[in-house]
Amino acid sequence: MIRLENVTKRYSTDVVALDGVSFDVPKGEFVFLVGPSGSGKSTLLRLINRQERPEEGSVFVAGRDIVDMSSNQIPQLRRNIGNVFQDYKLLLNKTVFENVAFALEVIGKPQHVISQQVPAVIDLVGLSGKEDRFPHQLSGGEQQRVSIARAFVNRPLILVADEPTGNLDPGTGEGIMRLLDRINGTGTTVVMATHDRRIVDAMRRRVVQLDRGVIVRDQERGVYQ
Amino acid sequence: MISRLRYMFRETGESIRRNPTLSVASVITAAVSLLIFGLTLIIQHGFDNLLSQWEGGVEMIVYVNSGAGEEQRLVIEDALGQQQGVTIEAWSYCDVACSLADADRLFAGDPVTRAQLTELNIPTQYKVVPLDATQVEILRGLRDRYLELPNVYSVQLAEEQLDLISKLQGFVSTYTTGLWIALMIAASLLIWNTIRTAMFARRREIEVMKLVGATDWFIRLPFMLEGLLQGVAGGAVASVAMWFINGRWTAGVETFPANSGMTALVVVDGYEWRVGLIVVLFGALIGTIGSGTAASKFLDV
Numbered sequence: 361m362i363r364l365e366n367v368t369k370r371y372s373t374d375v376v377a378l379d380g381v382s383f384d385v386p387k388g389e390f391v392f393l394v395g396p397s398g399s400g401k402s403t404l405l406r407l408i409n410r411q412e413r414p415e416e417g418s419v420f421v422a423g424r425d426i427v428d429m430s431s432n433q434i435p436q437l438r439r440n441i442g443n444v445f446q447d448y449k450l451l452l453n454k455t456v457f458e459n460v461a462f463a464l465e466v467i468g469k470p471q472h473v474i475s476q477q478v479p480a481v482i483d484l485v486g487l488s489g490k491e492d493r494f495p496h497q498l499s500g501g502e503q504q505r506v507s508i509a510r511a512f513v514n515r516p517l518i519l520v521a522d523e524p525t526g527n528l529d530p531g532t533g534e535g536i537m538r539l540l541d542r543i544n545g546t547g548t549t550v551v552m553a554t555h556d557r558r559i560v561d562a563m564r565r566r567v568v569q570l571d572r573g574v575i576v577r578d579q580e581r582g583v584y585q
Numbered sequence: 586m587i588s589r590l591r592y593m594f595r596e597t598g599e600s601i602r603r604n605p606t607l608s609v610a611s612v613i614t615a616a617v618s619l620l621i622f623g624l625t626l627i628i629q630h631g632f633d634n635l636l637s638q639w640e641g642g643v644e645m646i647v648y649v650n651s652g653a654g655e656e657q658r659l660v661i662e663d664a665l666g667q668q669q670g671v672t673i674e675a676w677s678y679c680d681v682a683c684s685l686a687d688a689d690r691l692f693a694g695d696p697v698t699r700a701q702l703t704e705l706n707i708p709t710q711y712k713v714v715p716l717d718a719t720q721v722e723i724l725r726g727l728r729d730r731y732l733e734l735p736n737v738y739s740v741q742l743a744e745e746q747l748d749l750i751s752k753l754q755g756f757v758s759t760y761t762t763g764l765w766i767a768l769m770i771a772a773s774l775l776i777w778n779t780i781r782t783a784m785f786a787r788r789r790e791i792e793v794m795k796l797v798g799a800t801d802w803f804i805r806l807p808f809m810l811e812g813l814l815q816g817v818a819g820g821a822v823a824s825v826a827m828w829f830i831n832g833r834w835t836a837g838v839e840t841f842p843a844n845s846g847m848t849a850l851v852v853v854d855g856y857e858w859r860v861g862l863i864v865v866l867f868g869a870l871i872g873t874i875g876s877g878t879a880a881s882k883f884l885d886v
Contacts, residue, residue: 409796432800439798451790466799468589514797 367417395570401553442511444521501532557584615819618768694838694851776875816872820865
């Protein structure tokens with residue numbers, strides 16, 4: 361589903377975020393990206409949804425090399441990739457329902473699809489009954505659930521999550537992980553960058569460890585270390 | 586399609602509501618610049634009316650008494666014919682209908698005088714194009730000669746009014762054109778800045794939209810529509826102001842003396858409606874250009 365071949369990404373001549381990185385994520389896999397701050401985890405996620413372009417190498421998503429993809433094809437790519445962020449990136453002037461519906465609305469889905477899919481995904485993330493609340497009326501965990509609902513409402517092939525539990529207490533973080541695990545269970549490939557040792561150790565999924573832009577470990581059913 | 590349109594109009598409305606002060610400032614600036622643009626066109630048309638009888642290189646007009654018949658006019662035509670190819674390049678006869686049409690333009694701002702001119706009393710005209718318009722002395726000599734011909738009511742040379750009006754027209758059009766171009770750029774830049782501010786205020790939304798796969802055009806269109814509406818609103822305000830000013834000027838000219846030379850410097854032939862439409866379309870254009878460039882440039886907020 362995702363393949364990186366000798367990918368190098370530099371932000372300047374002396375700042376190398378990724379250096380000759382290669383790895384493969386099959387369809388339906390759950391992968392943790394771990395490593396210290398500045399190791400290149402977020403850059404790698406940004407390469408997958410084409411927010412960044414590498415200086416060298418190729419990035420394949422669903423069989424297509426996206427490095428030289430034209431700018432008018434990028435929206436189509438991103439409709440197949442859900443994004444979850446540490447700071448949720450919710451729209452504060454919109455309700456839970458509107459935040460989730462927004463993801464469908466801006467890609468031109470008709471109203472009947474929106475009114476069918478949005479309640480279903482809100483129910484999936486456990487926020488039924490809170491559709492009319494605004495983000496400031498929700499806890500951090502609930503806000504992250506809205507963010508996940510928004511990322512998943514279009515049933516993407518891939519879900520990339522950048523430190524989704526970073527702002528949450530351990531208990532709430534576990535709830536979010538159960539949700540991501542459940543989404544992964546539907547066949548969606550999940551790539552998640554995290555610093556959360558406890559979660560990685562508890563989940564026992566594939567772990568790709570980065571250090572200064574280089575993969576130093578790629579382990580099936582791994583732990584944080 | 587309907588949901589996209591609904592989204593676009595809703596987002597445009599919200600964006601305008603979020604920053605009404607800047608939107609109003611953009612509309613006012615656009616209105617002022619478009620008003621000056623519209624007035625420039627109106628003034629130009631007024632001058633064109635004033636100079637219409639001198640179109641096509643005409644430098645001399647021989648007015649013929651209204652009662653003169655075809656035979657009596659032959660004397661004048663013989664005199665003109667003798668000079669054809671010598672000092673005169675061409676001449677043409679402007680009959681009663683043609684002279685009445687001229688009067689419509691010349692006395693557009695003086696309906697009382699115009700009403701006194703009828704098919705029975707209006708002097709017809711011979712319009713004369715000289716071989717060399719710079720030979721003023723030759724033209725003056727011709728005028729003196731033609732004035733002595735029977736049934737000639739009067740002879741008028743272009744130099745007596747054309748030069749002054751042409752200079753005035755050039756002066757006015759140069760400065761008003763410069764002014765409207767400068768203000769139009771200012772209006773476009775202000776709309777550009779309004780859209781930039783609106784996009785900055787909604788940068789989080791734009792970021793989310795891009796991440797979930799909205800196309801650049803989908804993101805851009807509400808902003809472009811906002812700029813378009815500001816331009817159209819400015820154009821509409823300018824059109825109303827222009828019609829008001831034109832109406833007041835026309836009413837004022839009616840009180841001028843008939844020999845003031847200003848009676849043709851009005852626009853009452855419906856041209857002002859066309860200019861109003863042009864002003865609105867121009868407003869839409871500057872609004873779209875301003876907002877379109879901003880929406881493209883600042884999409885990566």
